[in-house]
Amino acid sequence: MxxxxxxxxxxxxxxxxxxxxxxxxxxxxxxxxxxxxxxxxxxxxxxxxxxxxxxxxxxxxxxxxxxxxxxxxxxxxxxxxxxxxxxxxxxxxxxxxxxxxxxxxxxxxxxxxxxxxxxxxxxxxxxxxxxxxxxxxxxxxxxxxxxxxxxxxxxxxxxxxxxxSLFDSYRTIPKHKVERPRLFVTLGTIYPYRFDALVDAILSTGLADSRTVWQLGTTTREGLPGNAVSQMGGAEFERCARIADVVITHAGVGTIMHLLDMGIFPVVVPRRAKRSEHVDDHQCQIAGLLDTRAISMVTEADDLHRSTIIAASGSAVRSMGVxxxxxxxxxxxxxxxxxxxxxxxxx
Structure with a gap:
């Protein structure tokens, strides 16, 4: 009983x-x-x-x-x-x-x-x-x-x-900006949704190079510069995130919270249901909240530019607890x- x-x-x-x-x-x-x-x-x-x-x-x-x-x-x-x-x-x-x-x-x-x-x-x-x-x-x-x-x-x-809100405990702090940042791209693992729009947007900035690490989930691609994997363990994820100058992620709450807890100010790009990237547009809601609280660099895939990524390299995050x-x-x-x-x- x-x-x-x-x-x-x-x-x-x-x-x-x-x-x-x-x-x-x-x-x-x-x-x-x-x-x-x-x-x-x-x-x-x-x-x-x-x-x-x-x-x-x-x-x-x-x-x-x-x-x-x-x-x-x-x-x-x-x-x-x-x-x-x-x-x-x-x-x-x-x-x-x-x-x-x-x-x-x-x-x-x-x-x-x-x-x-x-x-x-x-x-x-x-x-x-x-x-x-x-x-x-x-x-x-x-x-x-x-x-x-x-x-x-x-x-x-x-x-x-x-x-x-769990997001009440984060604050943004400045750090040194990097003009040619090392990138870590993480798209989550939710099956069966792809996020090709973000991969294409990152490639168009010209910042992806041999140092770039891609965690793609179901967005399988060939010929990407750098190292591309579908999934990675927690220790490897943290290692890649910490050595990167900028982390670019979809607006998945788990990924974002993990990055914020690590002190990382991410570039956040929401998935869109109209492109069959998720079941609905709830990622747009969370992206809007992050933007309002200024604890991430938020942009649509179509609006992701080189200057956006470089600007994000000049901020970090401090966690205040639970x-x-x-x-x-x-x-x-x-x-x-x-x-x-x-x-x-x-x-």
């Missing part, structure tokens, strides 16, 4: 302790990792995500269940993930104090499984949803037993509680016994 709990008199963060933490790889997982520190997730919390270089690096030594990839708006994949989690997790032994997700279909599947087992459930909407909830968020908000948080005060309401926790309205919850670190991959 899960620990006894009572509905709080005011909406608070999840009660601290052993959490079920579920998210797709990329921005959702990066945000959940940050929120887990703010909400008091115990070190023996159980993570649910997809297997990738990012998850292997970010969740090293964490208890993890890898489920098969669930594409955006993939109902069948979400149902399969739900069934896997119902079967794979020993719900009686785990005694989760909360189930938490930052979105995507696999997160919704985890909350559905948690609700069946009477685990308090929490949905933190992505920082990329500037003007309202995602489809997954809308579905989660239909269940009044799921606590829903957003990161923008202007669209908070009865079902959505403003929690603060949002504070808000657990004042939850009764204390006794932490269950420690469980050993383990990883399970479901095929």
């Amino acid at each position: 899960p620990p006894q709990w009572h509905e709080p008199t005011a909406v608070a963060d999840p009660p601290p302790g052993r959490h079920l933490l579920a998210a797709s790889t990329g921005g959702h997982l990066a945000q959940l990792a940050k929120w887990s520190k703010a909400i008091g997730s115990a070190s023996d919390s159980l993570w649910v995500t997809f297997k990738s270089p990012q998850s292997d690096s970010l969740l090293q030594d964490r208890r993890t269940i890898y489920v098969p990839y669930v594409a955006p708006r993939d109902l069948r994949g979400a149902v399969n993930a739900f069934i896997h989690l119902i079967r794979e997790i020993n719900w009686g032994t785990e005694q989760f104090t909360a189930a938490v997700t930052t979105g995507a279909a696999v997160g919704l599947a985890a909350l559905a499984a948690a609700r069946i087992h009477r685990v308090p459930s929490f949905y933190f909407e992505s920082v990329s949803r500037v003007n309202g909830p995602s489809l997954t968020g809308k579905l989660a908000s239909l269940d009044p037993r799921i606590h829903t948080f957003c990161q923008y005060e202007h669209w908070a309401g009865r079902r959505w509680i403003y929690r603060s 949002p504070a926790t808000r657990n004042d309205t939850w009764p204390s919850v006794q932490s269950p016994r420690e469980l050993p670190s383990e990883r399970t991959e479901i095929s």
Whole structure:
């Protein structure tokens, strides 16, 4: 049986302790990792995500269940993930104090499984949803037993509680500008969306050379100057980002937050749905927010020029930490016994 709990008199963060933490790889997982520190997730919390270089690096030594990839708006994949989690997790032994997700279909599947087992459930909407909830968020908000948080005060309401933004903790600082910068280009790994417009725009600036590193995801190309790979591990990503004078990236939240945490002021180019570069234009929302806060150099692919990249080399970023926790309205919850670190991959 899960620990006894009572509905709080005011909406608070999840009660601290052993959490079920579920998210797709990329921005959702990066945000959940940050929120887990703010909400008091115990070190023996159980993570649910997809297997990738990012998850292997970010969740090293964490208890993890890898489920098969669930594409955006993939109902069948979400149902399969739900069934896997119902079967794979020993719900009686785990005694989760909360189930938490930052979105995507696999997160919704985890909350559905948690609700069946009477685990308090929490949905933190992505920082990329500037003007309202995602489809997954809308579905989660239909269940009044799921606590829903957003990161923008202007669209908070009865079902959505403003929690603060993960981007509140970054500030821009100046540094020496480089006239012939070394480039690191990272396009993310979301399947099956290509981003040829950005690759072409970078080539047109004349700044790509033998020093350039390209992390292309599904945007496979031949004959690019420098070194081109599809994916790379976390350590290699950080090495390439740190030795580059400028990092150029798509407007993927996970990549951007990682770069900002490293002190890097990136050039951010949003994917466009009209070019079949993503499922919708939510990257434009996040790009607009970054531009307003002046913590990235934001431009459209068609407007990326040599001068834009060189200008970006003259700035860096300082991280101020993570949002504070808000657990004042939850009764204390006794932490269950420690469980050993383990990883399970479901095929």
